[in-house]
Amino acid sequence: MGIKSFIASRKQSKNVSQNVPIKVSDYMTRKLITFRPEQSIEEVIQSLIKHKISGGPVVNERKELIGIISEGDCLKQISDSRYYNMPLEQQNVEHRMVTNVETIDGNMNVFDAANKFLESKIRRFPIVEKGKLVGQISQKDILKAAIKLKGQTWK
Numbered sequence: 001m002g003i004k005s006f007i008a009s010r011k012q013s014k015n016v017s018q019n020v021p022i023k024v025s026d027y028m029t030r031k032l033i034t035f036r037p038e039q040s041i042e043e044v045i046q047s048l049i050k051h052k053i054s055g056g057p058v059v060n061e062r063k064e065l066i067g068i069i070s071e072g073d074c075l076k077q078i079s080d081s082r083y084y085n086m087p088l089e090q091q092n093v094e095h096r097m098v099t100n101v102e103t104i105d106g107n108m109n110v111f112d113a114a115n116k117f118l119e120s121k122i123r124r125f126p127i128v129e130k131g132k133l134v135g136q137i138s139q140k141d142i143l144k145a146a147i148k149l150k151g152q153t154w155k
Contacts, residue, residue, distance in 0.1 A: 023106065024110055026145070027145045028137040029137070036093065037097070041074055041091045044074055057136065067099045068098045069098075073096045113137060125137050
């Protein structure tokens with residue numbers, strides 16, 4: 001291969017890789033199952049089972065992210081309910097959700113996001129723009145992106 005054809009192939013390769021979506025916002029889920037702080041834990045459990053999800057963001061009436069509720073949080077409530085003999089329907093999301101929520105930037109490269117998942121051991125990151133919840137990226141979304149981008153230049 002001559003130098004001119006090498007440069008031409010690199011330019012073509014560079015143009016292709018620039019057009020390939022590799023940002024978190026390209027692969028995040030935008031239609032989310034969300035929860036409200038006043039919802040009962042029993043409602044959350046039913047929703048998690050129905051939608052086959054392991055947790056979800058908790059938002060206020062302005063769609064601002066205020067927490068995350070997970071299967072583990074619900075399991076803790078079940079355990080406490082049994083131990084203290086408290087009916088499940090008396091407890092709500094506000095008392096069980098995690099409020100110190102780490103978010104991720106929608107403009108982040110998906111492979112940088114993969115590293116963030118590995119470092120944090122978190123299964124999902126909410127994406128917030130201008131104070132509002134706009135999406136969520138999960139480990140599975142990153143796997144889908146990797147498969148879709150297979151064979152592309154990853155930068």
